[in-house]
Amino acid sequence: MTTITFQIHDGSEQPIEAETGIPLMEAAVENDVPGIDGDCGGMAACATCHVYVDEAWCQKLGERTPAERAMLENSFDVQENSRLACQIPVTEELDGLRVEVAPS
């Protein structure tokens, strides 16, 4: 299990225990993190799992995937640290990761 903290729309923080190996979006949906919908089921095709990644972690997560990049080109409130949580596989190295749920 990997502990990941979501900052949600009302400013509060929700730490979750994420199962390793699954996409971060799925872990968030399983834990009912508000604002993470995952409508497309993890195909980087809807941007309903848009998060801002804490700067310190951006490098560790690597590059956006091509589909993710295309989708973020067409989403709201996109920042340099924007990612789609469905394209981030949960690994043990991500223990302590902090992300903010983008407005939706």
Next chain:
Amino acid sequence: MPASDPTATALTSADTLPSETTETTETTETTETTETRAARRAAEALAQVEVARGSRTAASAERLEDIRTRPLEQLDPGSPSAFRDESVFAKFERLRREDPVHFTPAEHTRMGAYWSLTTWEHIMAADTDPETFSADAGIAMRPEPGEGDASLADAYEDPAERAASSQDGPTSQTAQTNHDAQPFQIQSLLSMDPPEHDLHRQIVAPGVAPTRLTDLEPLIRERAQKILDGLPIGEEFDWVDLVSKELTAMTLATLLNFPQEHRRRLTDWSDAVTAIAGPGQAIETPEERVAAMGEFFATLMGVLESRRAEEPGLDFASLLAHSPHTGEFTKAQLFGDLVVLLVGGNDTTRNTITGSLYALSRWPEQFAKLRSGEAKIPSMVSETIRWQTPLTHMMRVATKDTELGGKTIRKGDRVALWYISGNRDTAVIEDPDEFIIDRKNPRRHISFGFGIHRCLGNRLAELQLRIIWEEILVRFPEIHVVEEPVRTFDNFVRGYESMRVLIPRRNAAEAR
């Protein structure tokens, strides 16, 4: 749109109780008090709701049998009347099972030859691959009318289809059969590919961005309250006109910062863009469409012109007027972008508002769950968006030869992504023909499309639906759909021309 198309009556008459009964009672019992009349009407309405629920499809048994048995290559899922009598679901059920990537040759359709993608998996694959499946071909499949005078169905159906449907009743009016200026072949962000598409979308996106919607919420709520408070109690009225059209027209006017007193012109113009020309339709002749588009163009260009002289705002016209990039856009593109944004917020949300009440009436036990709070409004809203699928498809064109589901789609072939079928695909949706407002994963539907063209205003649509239902539930303990709604004759917009409803009374707290 006018609701006078005779095919509607013909196709649904088997499932609608004779209206004379109600009319006679109404005229002979004028001495009734409003209250007892309302109670009686409510009881009658309830009986009729049962009838409505039973009519999952209004198509005749012969027509359904024909769909199940005719040679596959003759199956034309794009023919419009099958959407009106809902027999189209039988077509898609067969195609998903027997021929999920289906080709209809030109001799068996009035749409020109086209492919149909009918499963969730294939629709998703095409929607997320804009390099192979370009939107640059017009996004809606539009029929070309046949020759000579004919009824609407005659004009727009493949002859075999027409023969099968003619048992549903003859129609007396004739369709305009001049070749129509292709509707909806408008240049806009919706029919562009990247990178051009992305630029256009980025410019207008702030008009419906999350923070903007937070600001709009109180305004939409205030309007919803006013609309509902003004509804007649104890007498029938058209829900489409007084509620669905009214709320969405107000929102459209706000999104464009257009004078509210002329809001219904936005609705009428937007309807004229998508409608199939014919008697009883939003536009009866191609000439009417040309005239309406001329007005729409002049009006929108005027709005853009005045925005340029004003301080920048968040309405779509202002966003386009003040963007540093739009200097290079053609007038046709500017018009197209505005039109698509307006059309996208017009019949879609309107028909889903109507569809939500219709579906809840057809499934009263679901309505009960909503009223008791056992099921939540946002979940019901998502389920309605799936069940209704207000836009049935998007068209794409193949940019290269490509394999899908064992078939070879050739470069230049037109491909319909049938969202309405993907939303009934049992591989993804359990019991898809059922309307289940608290199903496990209600947001799992394909009505907004996926990928870069995904509906820009999807959150605004959900917001309007949520608000109107929050306000309905506090006001009205019962709403009855008194007869089957009149459905739109269209293969792209899946909607309702009119729906007669009756509200017997207000909640006690409200009636004070």
